[in-house]
Amino acid sequence: MKEKELQRSRAVLPIGTIMKLTELTARQIRYYESQNLILPVRSESNRRLYSLNDIDRLLEIKDYLAEGFNMAEIKRVYEKQAARRQHEQQKLTKPVTDADLRDALHNEFLTVGGFRHDSGTFSN
DNA sequence: ATTCTGACA
DNA sequence: TGTCAGGA
Structure with missing residues (x-):
């Protein structure tokens, strides 16, 4: 795997950032996770951490729902x-x-x- | 201030 | 899906 993909899969973004970048509510983001559509890692304090790939995934999900x-x-x-x-x-x-x-x-x-x-x- | 889980008036 | 509670 190339470095570029490693960065895209590096989960470090908190849900707040994801909300802004995807226009989705925390409720929706967490719900999609419960449906196994995304699998964010957890920080030591149990905070969800998302990667750029997760963002792409969420934006796609958003598109599908819109369709x-x-x-x-x-x-x-x-x-x-x-x-x-x-x-x-x-x-x-x-x-x-x-x-x-x-x-x-x-x-x-x-x-x-x-x-x-x-x-x-x-x-x- | 931010996020988490659980629950439903 | 929204939203409030109660804790971390």
Whole structure:
């Protein structure tokens, strides 16, 4: 892993900063964490510490919700993303870059986004 | 001042 | 999701 990614994954930002940068409330940020959409590390004083990647993640989640996705669907997107990440890693073939992840995520978006929904009523 | 968990008038 | 409590 390159230094640049190490910095992006270095969690040091307090929730207050995340709130300002994402326009999300602490309530929402913590809720998404409870849904395993993000996994901020904890400081010795139990404070949540976020990385730049977490911010990107939250902004994406925010976009999905704006597009009309519900938690279950967004979870599916990241679960598949994680599955692919593991699969690619197992095949020990092509290294997964941030660009690859962004693309995979976008594809999932188009795939599951083919239909508007209202929580749980799938049509495909 | 800031953040954390739990709970719901 | 908002918001208040009570503690760290």
